[in-house]
Amino acid sequence: MNPTHTRYLYAYAVVRASDAVAGALETVTGVADGPVRAVRHRDLMVLAGPVPATDHDEQRLAEHLEDLDWLERTARAHQRVIGAAAAVAPSVLPLRLATVFHDEEGVRTMLGARHEQLLAALDRLDGRTEWGVKVHALGTARPPGAAAAPREDTPRAAASGRDYLRRRAAERHAAQEGARREDEIARGIHTTLAALAQETRLHPPQNPRLSGQAGRNVLNAAYLVRREDGPRFTSAVARLAERAPCDGMRVDLTGPWAPYSFAGTHASPESP
Numbered sequence: 001m002n003p004t005h006t007r008y009l010y011a012y013a014v015v016r017a018s019d020a021v022a023g024a025l026e027t028v029t030g031v032a033d034g035p036v037r038a039v040r041h042r043d044l045m046v047l048a049g050p051v052p053a054t055d056h057d058e059q060r061l062a063e064h065l066e067d068l069d070w071l072e073r074t075a076r077a078h079q080r081v082i083g084a085a086a087a088v089a090p091s092v093l094p095l096r097l098a099t100v101f102h103d104e105e106g107v108r109t110m111l112g113a114r115h116e117q118l119l120a121a122l123d124r125l126d127g128r129t130e131w132g133v134k135v136h137a138l139g140t141a142r143p144p145g146a147a148a149a150p151r152e153d154t155p156r157a158a159a160s161g162r163d164y165l166r167r168r169a170a171e172r173h174a175a176q177e178g179a180r181r182e183d184e185i186a187r188g189i190h191t192t193l194a195a196l197a198q199e200t201r202l203h204p205p206q207n208p209r210l211s212g213q214a215g216r217n218v219l220n221a222a223y224l225v226r227r228e229d230g231p232r233f234t235s236a237v238a239r240l241a242e243r244a245p246c247d248g249m250r251v252d253l254t255g256p257w258a259p260y261s262f263a264g265t266h267a268s269p270e271s272p
Contacts (some may be wrong), residue, residue, distance in 0.1 A: 129256035136215035
């Protein structure tokens, strides 16, 4: 840690310089319930707030990133600031969680070095929001016309060991075909929604033990959608969600969000 600094700056997002955005942050609190201010350089500014240096140096941040309670608190504060900016700014470039700078000079140095990249990213995100769609397979999908295979829990019910092995092979085949059918349905949903979006991002499936959601996560996607196309996109999701239970699926929609999944890594943090 640099001993000349007792406080660092936690950075939330990059936006175009705007008094309206700066004003919207006056009543917003960020990480550690701290205030938020705009650090300007030319026609850009970073939304940032002071945090204790002793709790946000490289070692402590590495420890915090393993702490689920800290991550949840920080993510909520991070989203609160970005949401306030997104309500008044035409585009917001969210920064990664736990992006920390030594001071305002470090922030302005980053803005100057990456000025063109940041402007191009903001231009690309103008008037666009992110919607998240998750599809969970509930384990009941079967290929059209297929009947559910009878299940026996023990080989005693089988006429012979050979019959038992055949039954188990049939069950495995039915499970594989069911999973294939679920993946096919998820691909169809994604294809339909991607046609209504400017860009898409496919995220890794969520672990049900961590998410608490029932079923296998067969689609975890983000869609960058123009604001004026939002109603059309959400209506399409609603229609898909209505049909999904017939296929043994569940479709969940979240948003609109600032475009976290489409921000890239144009403003990586410096090392405290």
